[in-house]
Amino acid sequence: MLRAVLFDLDDTLMDHTHAMHTGLDKWCEELGLPTGQQERFGALEKKWFAAYEKGEVTHRGQRIGRCREFLGNELSEEDALKLYAGYLAAYRRNWQVFPDAKGAIDRAQAAGLKVGILTNGAREMQAAKLRAGGLDLPGVLLIPTVELSCPKPQREAYMKGCAQLGVATSQTLMVGDSLPNDVEGAKAAGLQALYLRRDGSGDIASLDELF
Numbered sequence: 278m279l280r281a282v283l284f285d286l287d288d289t290l291m292d293h294t295h296a297m298h299t300g301l302d303k304w305c306e307e308l309g310l311p312t313g314q315q316e317r318f319g320a321l322e323k324k325w326f327a328a329y330e331k332g333e334v335t336h337r338g339q340r341i342g343r344c345r346e347f348l349g350n351e352l353s354e355e356d357a358l359k360l361y362a363g364y365l366a367a368y369r370r371n372w373q374v375f376p377d378a379k380g381a382i383d384r385a386q387a388a389g390l391k392v393g394i395l396t397n398g399a400r401e402m403q404a405a406k407l408r409a410g411g412l413d414l415p416g417v418l419l420i421p422t423v424e425l426s427c428p429k430p431q432r433e434a435y436m437k438g439c440a441q442l443g444v445a446t447s448q449t450l451m452v453g454d455s456l457p458n459d460v461e462g463a464k465a466a467g468l469q470a471l472y473l474r475r476d477g478s479g480d481i482a483s484l485d486e487l488f
């Protein structure tokens with residue numbers, strides 16, 4: 278018996294990849310750097326965010342690390358964060374909600390399910406992202422794992438997320454685009470999980486398939 282659903286946010290409800298790709302070119306233009314560096318920046322983002330998820334660096338530390346590795350290791354922490362804020366501003370201007378996101382949340386709530394958003398991103402940015410996408414809806418609980426001190430795919434992230442919704446892990450469905458973070462980790466913690474791959478290679482290709 279399902280009582281709740283936990284959605285991932287980036288590349289599940291909101292199109293993070295589009296915002297990153299477009300925002301990165303704008304930021305590079307502002308800095309006088311060549312555009313088209315998405316592959317390199319994406320690899321650094323993945324590397325440093327994975328280090329954060331493994332507990333090797335802080336959330337702030339991964340921002341500093343990826344900015345330094347992209348722009349120059351001689352940067353001070355303060356300068357790296359200041360420059361990174363320029364990327365975030367450009368990223369933010371390109372946020373887009375997936376057209377199937379709000380309908381899926383609405384149907385979950387109409388079916389009597391509690392709804393949470395379990396994300397490894399920081400609250401300030403993720404809350405703003407939800408507002409930008411029209412997803413800051415009554416009854417939808419934003420759960421940034423940064424505040425739980427245990428990012429996905431650590432088992433405690435899902436358990437604490439379910440506890441915040443007041444439901445058992447076995448009665449909760451996790452939906453997201455990351456196999457380790459939204460599917461394997463969730464199942465290991467006792468949740469049900471569905472792998473969203475918009476190219477059709479996962480459990481579902483669209484949030485329209487839910488509920």
Ligand SMILES: [Mg+2]
Binds near residue numbers: 285288454455
């Ligand atoms: Mg994601």
